[in-house]
Amino acid sequence: EVQLVESGxxxxxxxxxxxxxxxxxxxxxxxxxxxxxxxxxGKGLVWVSRINTDGSSTSYADSVKGRFTISRDNNKNTLxxxxxxxxxxxxxxYYCVRDPRTATGDDAFDVWGQGTMVPVSS
Amino acid sequence: QSALTQPASVSGSPGQSITISCTGxxxxxxxxxxxxxxxxxxxxxxxxxxxxxxKRPSGISNRFSGSKSGNTASLTxxxxxxxxxxxxxxxxxxxxxxxxxxxxxxxxxx
Numbered sequence: 001e002v003q004l005v006e007s008g009x010x011x012x013x014x015x016x017x018x019x020x021x022x023x024x025x026x027x028x029x030x031x032x033x034x035x036x037x038x039x040x041x042g043k044g045l046v047w048v049s050r051i052n053t054d055g056s057s058t059s060y061a062d063s064v065k066g067r068f069t070i071s072r073d074n075n076k077n078t079l080x081x082x083x084x085x086x087x088x089x090x091x092x093x094y095y096c097v098r099d100p101r102t103a104t105g106d107d108a109f110d111v112w113g114q115g116t117m118v119p120v121s122s
Numbered sequence: 123q124s125a126l127t128q129p130a131s132v133s134g135s136p137g138q139s140i141t142i143s144c145t146g147x148x149x150x151x152x153x154x155x156x157x158x159x160x161x162x163x164x165x166x167x168x169x170x171x172x173x174x175x176x177k178r179p180s181g182i183s184n185r186f187s188g189s190k191s192g193n194t195a196s197l198t199x200x201x202x203x204x205x206x207x208x209x210x211x212x213x214x215x216x217x218x219x220x221x222x223x224x225x226x227x228x229x230x231x232x
Contacts, residue, residue: 035221037168044125044226045160045168045211050219059219062123095167107156107215108173115167 002026002111004096009116016086016120022079022096022113030054030074033099035109036081038092048094049081053102064090086120093117123216126151126224133230139200142227144212145193150222152193156215159188159197162226163208172197199229207231 008020022034036048049060049070058070069082079096098111127145134140144157151157155175160168170179172188175195187198195212212224 037223045162045213045223046125047213047221047223050221057219061220106173106177108158108170108179109160109168109213110170110173110179112167112169 002098004098004111004113006094006096006113006116009094009118011119011121012086013122014087014120017082017084018086018118020081020083020094020096020116020118022081024077024079024096024098027098027111028103029072029077031103033102034070034072034079035097035099036070036079037095037097037109037112038090039095039115040089040092043092046092050099051079083118086118088120091118091120123150123220123222126212126214126222128210128212128224128227130225131228131230133232134202135232136202136204138202139198140202140229142197142199142210142212142229144195144197144214144224146195146214146222147193150214150216151190151195153217154215155190157188157190157195158213159186160211160213161208162211168211202231204231 003025005023035050051070067085071080093115095115096113097109100106159172162168176188210227216222
């Protein structure tokens with residue numbers, strides 16, 4: 001079964017740091033681009049970051065550029081999001097998302113994790 | 123990148139058809155045939171229902187269809203069923219390795 005399982009969420013104070021992880025299983029992780037997408041409570045989806053298959057290319061939403069770092073370990077089938085200088089407005093459920101463009105040529109976010117909640121509050 | 127514009131809510135009766143619009147700009151929706159749509163039930167992760175404008179993933183009902191005209195993409199859902207009640211989001215590639223979502227539309231099946 002294709003699965004993405006996020007972990008690492010939890011309460012953090014403004015200005016603090018946190019690292020999210022996403023464990024992939026049931027597919028060849030190393031041939032897929034991966035993304036992080038977040039959703040503030042009661043709000044819509046917002047794209048956060050993307051990484052290519054070998055980690056050599058990344059991109060970020062303006063709202064997190066310079067504060068968040070996406071990375072991956074293909075040997076461990078794991079995606080990461082290092083978050084620093086967290087703000088109240090970063091409070092959200094963070095989803096790990098698979099992008100099959102390099103595997104099948106399809107442009108889509110085809111598999112989503114269940115999400116991990118990150119509340120930023122003092 | 124500004125969010126794509128979707129109506130906040132739409133409604134329909136069982137068996138009817140509804141259409142949700144998603145308006146962007148010439149920099150995103152208008153430039154690429156790369157709009158996807160996602161269905162999200164309360165407390166659940168989003169689910170892909172349409173990609174590349176009009177393609178359906180395996181297992182998605184043919185009651186869902188997508189189209190695009192200019193800077194506006196549309197999702198049509200025919201033969202409404204109670205289980206279709208959910209939030210729907212569009213998403214477009216925005217160029218320069220960025221993506222942008224719509225604000226979401228709450229579908230109510232009356």
